[in-house]
Amino acid sequence: MRGRAPINQTGPMSEVVYAVEAQGWIPKVIREGDQLQLKMGVDFNRGHDIREFHFALTEQHLAVLRTSLARHLILWCVLQPLAEHAGREDRNGKPNKKESARAIDVVLLGTDQQVEAYVAAQGLTSYQLQSLIAHGGDPTLIGKGRLFEALEGRVQVAADWRNVREYWADEARAEEGVHLAELDKAVLYYTNRRETWSGLGGRRPEQVPAEMLEAVLALVRDAEGATADLEPTAPLERWQDVVGPALRATRPELLDEPIRAIASLVRSEAPDRAWRQRQMPALGDIERHLQLHVYDAQQLALIAETTPEASARPWVEHVGGELFVGVDRRIAFATYEAVTEDDMVLWEDQEQVTFAQLIAAGVAKAEVGKHVARDGTCWISHADLAAAVLVDPKVRATIIESSRLPITWPEIHTLVPNGDLVVAALSRLRFVMTGSRDEDGMLAILKAAREAITWGRDHISPHPLVWRHGQWLPFDWAAEFPHLADRIKEVNVAYADAWLDAATQ
Secondary structure (H helix, E strand, C coil): CCHHHHCCCCCEEEEEEECCCCCCCEEEEEEEEEEEEEEEEEECCCCCCEEEEEEEEHHHHHHHHCCCCCHHHHHHHHHHHHHHHHHHHHHCCCCCHHHHHHHHHHHCCCCCCHHHHHHHHCCCHHHHHHHHHHCCCHHHHCCCCHHHHHHHHCCCCCCCCCHHHHHHHHHHHHHCCCCCHHHHHHHHHHCCCCCCCCCCCCCCHCCCHHHHHHHHHHHHHHHHCCCCCCCCCCHHHHHHHHHHHHCCCCCCCCCCHHHHHHHHHHHHHHHHHHHHHHCCCCCCHHHHHHEEEEEEEEHHHHHHHHHHCCCHCCCCEECCCCCEEEEEEEEEECEEEEEEEHHHHEEEEEECCCCHHHHHHHHHHCCCCCCEEECCCCCCCCCHHHHHHHHHHHHHCCCEEECCCEEEECCCCCCCCCCEEEEEECCCCCCEEECCCCHHHHHHHHHHHHHHHCCCCCCCCCCCEEECCCCCEEEHHHHHCCHHHHHHHHHHHHHHHHHHHHHHH
């Protein structure tokens, strides 16, 4: 089918004589017999309908393409709408030869002024504008029609669509009458808020021009000092009210947006800042920033190999078999770090808080009511809740029946296993609880294990545990269900291969 042919595929008698070696740069020059052609692909349906278009070239045209990347890019942008128009009128349609030849002659052989006049007469579509900006063009100069000044010395073979997102963000700001100064931009780059507020903030010093970095760091230090006594849970507006006057005392020209960005940054880092400064908060203040973490022996062995200092490794509690539970603490929004031996020594010295208390706080905070029962088997997709089950099996009595979703939110009830309770901690998103005599439950574990292998990340253990005699013990499911032994062996081998891959990366 012609529409799905790869855009780099050429005919049997063709050869590529010139191409820009960059991912995503589409036009290339091929020779078919004695004729030169510019070949380019046009996407009509988000990667599902890419069609090839050919435009006749001369050796003179090719010489210009070899020497001017700016004209090559402009030609690409000019030919794109011609090909799109032809393809939308008729699936097998071809661009108008006369119009295409004129465009190629003007862009490749005309003076700079003729090229700019031609583009201005045709008008730039949103897609063309984005392509020029993504490849390094200066948006302000492009808007004034000074294409060569906007591109020469700036054009890049690899598109950087961050430039486009920044452009649209600045356009939205301009509609509100907001225009960023260089310091405002540097702050937004540093806090990862330059393009949009929809993503996660954080420190990005590598994005800040070197000459502006110290000024930005000074502002962040001022904000940290001004908010030293604020609670991390205080509303963001409260943090902004404190940060704004503190920063404008030295930089009165600073806009509201960079102030909000710095306030959001220092607020998200407040728990970690207190930790790093060895000013340990009371357990009641920190418990809401804790979550449980399940480790297996293989993962801990890998951490030991990559972390020479034992005091910097996670502090864990053995729960049974090859599974261990540790505690993570929130250091910024949606970002957690393991509580280490160093952390525990410091905490116990200063606050007399034990690891058991941290574990108990993590159990209390674990997600409840979001794991699903299917035919007597419970699937858990929250790692902290699975860890809570391993620490305290009574927590298991919080399940919902998938057959009653999503019409109504059912009453939470207890899983009654067929036999003793069995837990398989397969991956961060695949924990299965079932009964030791439940064959369907064993098949569910095998299915979940295959899914975890297919996803290829965050594996834990293929060896289930069973709750007997008041403790978690290894469950020999191959012996209990011998007709499943071959499938169980396949899962164990697949996990061993996954661990080996992780250890060698």
